[in-house]
Amino acid sequence: MAGQKxxxxxxxxxxxxxTKLILESKAYKVNLAHDGKEGLEKIRSEEPDLxxxxxxxxxxxxxxxxxxxxxxxxxxxIPVILLTAVNQEMFxxxxxxxxxxxxxxxxxxxxxxxxxxxxxxxEALLKGEE
Amino acid sequence: xxxxxxxxxxxxxVAILNKCNSLLLSRGFQxxxxxxxxxALQILEKYHRDVDIMLLSLELPGLGAMSVIExxxxxxxxxxxxxxxxxxxxxxxxxxxxxxxxxxxxxxxxERFWTKIDRAVERFTLARQLEILKxxxxxxxxxxxxxxxxxxxxxxxxxEGLIVTDHHERIVFYxxxxxDLFGLQGDAALGLPIEKTLKxxxxxxxxxxxxxxxxxxxxxxxxxxxxxxxxxxxxxVLINSIESxxxxxxxxxSMLQDVSQKKTMDQLKGDLVSMVSHELxxxxxxxxxxxxVVLDGLAGDITTKQKDLLGKAKQRTKRMIALxxxxxxxxxxxxxxxxxxxxxLDLGEILHRSIDIMTLSSKDKNINFDVKIVENLPLxxxxxxxxxxxxxxxxxxxxxxxxxxxxxxxxLKKSGKDIRIKVVDNGIGIEKEDxxxxxxxxxxxxxxxxxxxxxxxxxxxxxxxxxxxxRGTIYVESKAGKGTMFIVxxxxxx
Ligand SMILES: Nc1ncnc2c1ncn2[C@@H]1O[C@H](COP(=O)(O)OP(=O)(O)OP(=O)(O)O)[C@@H](O)[C@H]1O
Ligand SMILES: [Mg+2]
Numbered sequence: 001m002a003g004q005k006x007x008x009x010x011x012x013x014x015x016x017x018x019t020k021l022i023l024e025s026k027a028y029k030v031n032l033a034h035d036g037k038e039g040l041e042k043i044r045s046e047e048p049d050l051x052x053x054x055x056x057x058x059x060x061x062x063x064x065x066x067x068x069x070x071x072x073x074x075x076x077x078i079p080v081i082l083l084t085a086v087n088q089e090m091f092x093x094x095x096x097x098x099x100x101x102x103x104x105x106x107x108x109x110x111x112x113x114x115x116x117x118x119x120x121x122x123e124a125l126l127k128g129e130e
Numbered sequence: 131x132x133x134x135x136x137x138x139x140x141x142x143x144v145a146i147l148n149k150c151n152s153l154l155l156s157r158g159f160q161x162x163x164x165x166x167x168x169x170a171l172q173i174l175e176k177y178h179r180d181v182d183i184m185l186l187s188l189e190l191p192g193l194g195a196m197s198v199i200e201x202x203x204x205x206x207x208x209x210x211x212x213x214x215x216x217x218x219x220x221x222x223x224x225x226x227x228x229x230x231x232x233x234x235x236x237x238x239x240x241e242r243f244w245t246k247i248d249r250a251v252e253r254f255t256l257a258r259q260l261e262i263l264k265x266x267x268x269x270x271x272x273x274x275x276x277x278x279x280x281x282x283x284x285x286x287x288x289x290e291g292l293i294v295t296d297h298h299e300r301i302v303f304y305x306x307x308x309x310d311l312f313g314l315q316g317d318a319a320l321g322l323p324i325e326k327t328l329k330x331x332x333x334x335x336x337x338x339x340x341x342x343x344x345x346x347x348x349x350x351x352x353x354x355x356x357x358x359x360x361x362x363x364x365x366x367v368l369i370n371s372i373e374s375x376x377x378x379x380x381x382x383x384s385m386l387q388d389v390s391q392k393k394t395m396d397q398l399k400g401d402l403v404s405m406v407s408h409e410l411x412x413x414x415x416x417x418x419x420x421x422x423v424v425l426d427g428l429a430g431d432i433t434t435k436q437k438d439l440l441g442k443a444k445q446r447t448k449r450m451i452a453l454x455x456x457x458x459x460x461x462x463x464x465x466x467x468x469x470x471x472x473x474x475l476d477l478g479e480i481l482h483r484s485i486d487i488m489t490l491s492s493k494d495k496n497i498n499f500d501v502k503i504v505e506n507l508p509l510x511x512x513x514x515x516x517x518x519x520x521x522x523x524x525x526x527x528x529x530x531x532x533x534x535x536x537x538x539x540x541x542l543k544k545s546g547k548d549i550r551i552k553v554v555d556n557g558i559g560i561e562k563e564d565x566x567x568x569x570x571x572x573x574x575x576x577x578x579x580x581x582x583x584x585x586x587x588x589x590x591x592x593x594x595x596x597x598x599x600x601r602g603t604i605y606v607e608s609k610a611g612k613g614t615m616f617i618v619x620x621x622x623x624x
Pocket of ligand 1: 456523527531555558559560573574580585586587589590614
């Protein structure tokens with residue numbers, strides 16, 4: 001469904017800017033936050049339909065943001081995609097098991113990510129919402 | 131105490147000859163004299179061993195001094211030559227070049243004479259001492275058997291630690307390196323059991339284990355390798371059991387080698403690689419997105435030429451990402467983590483997913499995929515990450531080294547007690563001489579065809595290491611220009 005709100009929380013401004021443009025071209029409304037704390041505030045105030053969370057960030061890291069969200073009944077239904085620069089392979093095994101299960105993120109994607117793959121992951125989660 | 135060197139003075143100028151002779155005699159040297167080169171050569175022939183230093187005039191008539199020097203050189207003589215000449219000019223330089231040690235002027239003062247002679251004597255004595263030492267060393271090593279002291283001296287000079295035990299695991303010998311490491315005083319530890327003397331549980335159990343193994347006759351190679359930490363050092367341990375002629379285990383020899391430095395270096399290298407790789411990922415992620423934005427026209431219209439160039443830039447960026455991932459995989463494998471976690475795996479599902487990823491990135495190449503995955507295969511106990519790396523690398527190679535419109539077949543089935551994965555392409559193929567090397571680290575084939583294809587030569591190395599870690603085998607068959615087939619067999623039972 002077009003017009004859905006996505007919040008990107010990532011401290012890399014260049015990455016945010018480019019990703020925003022790509023998602024906007026797919027008719028999403030995109031907001032940005034650049035650290036974990038700001039991210040959590042905006043998740044509360046803007047009630048996005050989906051959150052893209054970078055793992056390594058100042059102030060509060062992505063895992064923590066995710067854990068807090070999922071523990072909050074008001075926010076726990078918002079799908080979260082965790083993004084990390086940790087090696088794809090490591091990410092898929094040890095991470096999925098330990099951090100992924102703990103944080104209850106809905107998907108996790110290794111950086112660098114192909115724009116198409118990111119869009120595909122978003123679409124899959126938002127479709128599941130309806 | 132070494133005796134004084136013997137002198138030979140050769141000069142047709144009798145005044146000089148006598149002067150040298152009396153000066154040398156006054157200090158107790160043995161001196162012979164000759165008035166021509168011919169006479170000098172005769173003396174040398176007869177009494178060669180009795181001449182150590184020769185004072186040789188460069189102004190001899192007839193054969194001349196140079197011929198004498200030549201002869202000395204040819205016979206590899208140890209005689210030191212001090213040239214005498216009026217001005218120590220050109221001919222002196224030539225003489226020194228030919229092997230003379232130094233030159234002294236005919237007009238020398240007594241003081242000058244002794245400065246030069248003393249130096250020559252010193253030089254000669256040094257050379258002789260060296261010679262003697264060399265001979266002594268040879269004679270020691272040539273002995274048929276060594277007495278205990280010699281043996282001990284030899285053992286104490288080696289930088290490695292050495293421990294010998296008997297069959298009751300009591301210490302019968304250790305060198306000074308071991309004494310230092312374990313703080314043992316003198317011979318105090320001799321005859322004591324290892325667990326009382328070697329304060330390192332790992333080492334003690336290594337020795338015990340290797341003796342037990344040898345006693346049980348289970349291992350054909352009675353050698354054990356391990357590593358222990360002691361006093362903040364990392365030591366590599368090599369243990370061999372000693373057997374008597376009738377095959378009984380009668381003791382053990384352990385060698386301890388300090389590998390701390392190597393370990394730190396390896397660690398540093400590895401840390402650097404993974405740090406750099408991770409640091410590169412953030413900028414690469416941004417770059418990939420930015421290029422996509424511009425390429426998709428989201429930042430305004432672009433010309434065909436711009437699109438072409440940016441498309442290539444994106445390709446290069448993706449290659450760099452692949453390299454970074456390879457390097458991280460490599461680091462993991464070299465840390466001994468080819469297998470991180472064993473779990474029952476549905477290889478069919480993993481293969482499906484890998485193919486999905488690959489077909490997505492190869493859609494512009496229009497490769498014809500033919501995938502056959504047998505249903506209901508038994509689960510395979512393996513490392514998920516590793517298996518994915520195997521599939522992705524083999525399939526990406528098949529796509530990479532096959533031209534547009536080619537065909538790639540992937541097959542997964544059970545074969546006897548193995549699960550077998552076959553990846554076949556009809557691409558550029560591999561020449562015979564390269565076939566042996568494709569699994570080598572960083573090996574890439576350089577031909578006209580592969581020139582424009584990017585890669586780091588790590589893929590197959592990683593695949594091989596992972597397959598090995600699962601006790602599997604990998605087989606390759608190829609024909610240049612026709613295509614390539616890789617078969618991986620993974621045993622279901624270990
Ligand atoms: N299917 C194939 N067909 C033809 N040549 C191949 C094939 N697979 C591998 N090779 C050759 O073997 C070499 C080593 O392959 P390998 O996968 O280790 O490295 P690479 O593909 O060059 O780089 P990367 O580390 O990115 O995988 C390649 O450079 C290529 O020349
Ligand atoms: Mg490859």
